[in-house]
Amino acid sequence: MKPLISVIVPTYQHAATLPACLDSILAQAGVGIEVIVVDDGSTDNTAEVLKKYEDRVTVIHQENKGSNPARNRGLYAATGKYLMFADADVVLKKGMLTKCFAALESAPKNVGYAYTGFRFGWKVFRGLPFSASRLKRVNFVHTTCLVKHSIFPGFDETIKRFQDWDVWLTMLERGFEGILVPGVWFDVTIDGPSRIGSSWLPSFVYQLPWRWLPWKPARVSKYEAARQIIVKKHHLV
Template sequence: MRLSVIIPTYQHATTLPRALDSAFAQTRQPDEVIVVDDGSTDATVEALAPYRDRIGYLYQDNQGAPVARNRGFKQSTGELVIFWDADVIAEPMMLERLEDALKENPEAAWAYASFWWGRRLFQGRPFSAEALRSQNYIHTTALIRRKDFPGFDESLKRFQDWDLWLTMSEQGKVGIFVNESLYRVLVESDRPSYSRWLPKFVYQLPWRFLGWTPQAIRRYKAAHDVIVHKHRL
């Protein structure tokens, strides 16, 4: 089966070459790599110059990651697709492991694995639709069967991955877990930053009784409420 790698990018000129090198170093080579530039104003074009004969390149005005991912999907041709963020560095066998999991489990619509966020390990778990309704444990970087992909909700600013897996689960589709840490999400200085990740307990603090709620918490809760309402969690 053909396998397409779709890389949405916005202001990731420093990490994008590493992500591309990682994709091209796979033991299971992708049949196509499509980069969707979501209106970057940094040195993304220059960073892509050495790869232009090996990738498909699409540019759009800044519209957000869901729009960029959907556009890349529409341009892709693979029966299998993976949305590979521009700050993701994979183990060389990642695509091979995920594809093997789908071959061995024809009932599964997507395959996913554990991963590192900077220095923090996010340990995955076997697929459970019920557990998924409580919290997301599947990153966007998963290998999906094209025929089962419903598209990303372009109205969402956050939790697009959780929404995707919930939608597919509600359609009766299941994922298959590969119990290995197969990639790393790069974080500035290789440490989680306040703006991109906060420990779970921080979100659970009784902020309304403390007289002040950080903007990151307010945005998180608002986005979380959208998912809760949409999927009746």
Template sequence: MISVIIPVYNQADKIGRCLDSLLAQTYRDFEIIIVDDGSTDHLDEVLLAYELKLQKAKIPYKIIVQENRGANAARNRGWNESQGDFLLFSDADIFWRADALEKLVNSLMRNPQASYCYSSFRLGRKKFHLWPFDPERLRREPYIHTSALIRRQDFPGFDNAIKRFQDWDLWLTMLEQGKGGLFYDDFLFTVAGGGRISKWLPSFTYKLLPFLPQVKKYQEAATVIKVKHRLPYDPK
């Protein structure tokens, strides 16, 4: 079974499309774990409406409400509450292609040496085509997003102390443990457009979009990751 874990904070306007895309999946052996990380919008009302849809579709689910503790803490809470052999962390503003879960799980089943499987994605209408798994590239740059399908037995958990580059930190930690990834060469999900885009974007895109005001903060945060994982960095 796949556990789809959705940490969400004040995205009542986005999560419906995410849940609709999961309800439409061709692969049906999954559960949904939603972690409301202290939202102050009308998320509870939206989720109440979707509970009926999930029950009708016979999809197991949990809705967990906690005080705001940040994305990594919410992801870890979802992981601890989940039951699946595979984990998929999906932000609320992602919607999935109908065969996404099927493609990802089949890829891992055919490649037992891989600990996780990731794909390319769209940001609105723009395509972000990623690269095959390469340990050396991964050490140089954060090009793999958080929304990969991960074998539960290989997942070390997120570091709650890391506030940015959570994706890079996770994959580097797994790499240090001898666990690698697998690239599925297709666009399996789309990130919705809107004001929160820059908060979602996978870390590597900040090299491609230097005009974003958060770039400097992310560059500073990258140094934290490099020091933690003993990677070369420029101290200037």
């Protein structure tokens, strides 16, 4: 029987958090799912962890190419009507898939994805109602949401940051919007000091007039450079 939802889990050096992620996905009830794990050349004990799940998930091994190529590799293998991308440090709450599925099924045809609030370490992001004008200013939709497979554009493998924002803007340009499912429906685990973005900074830090100040944090410089790539690609003001 063809699965309704394909959950794609790209992973690299996340053996410590991968079991909780997979367990939370496999515990989802009420909808048929397939789980596709793309191991992006991990050198930790990820392969050993995955052996315990080999009868319940599809595992794809590839050399280390980065997060977007790993996500796209899973996308090409997916057969479900809907997609969800969940990084290996994400833990879904019970009922998330059915909530998002119900929201999409009852939404207008121009709604292409359902997203929720989430917890990142100690910080809670409760989610904002969809607004096209807001999306053109700032990304407020996490990569982990439920999206229609038939309209999903894939990830631009030339973009290293804000790849989720790029996807939602591309879909907006094609006439598709998102819908907020109220509530906090997944957690993102902070897996040690090496995790990219693990030290959350409030948004106002990135909005300070750094051009007039004698010093700018490296993270702010990288943020601004990455944002300009998205602004240029999508002709944002």
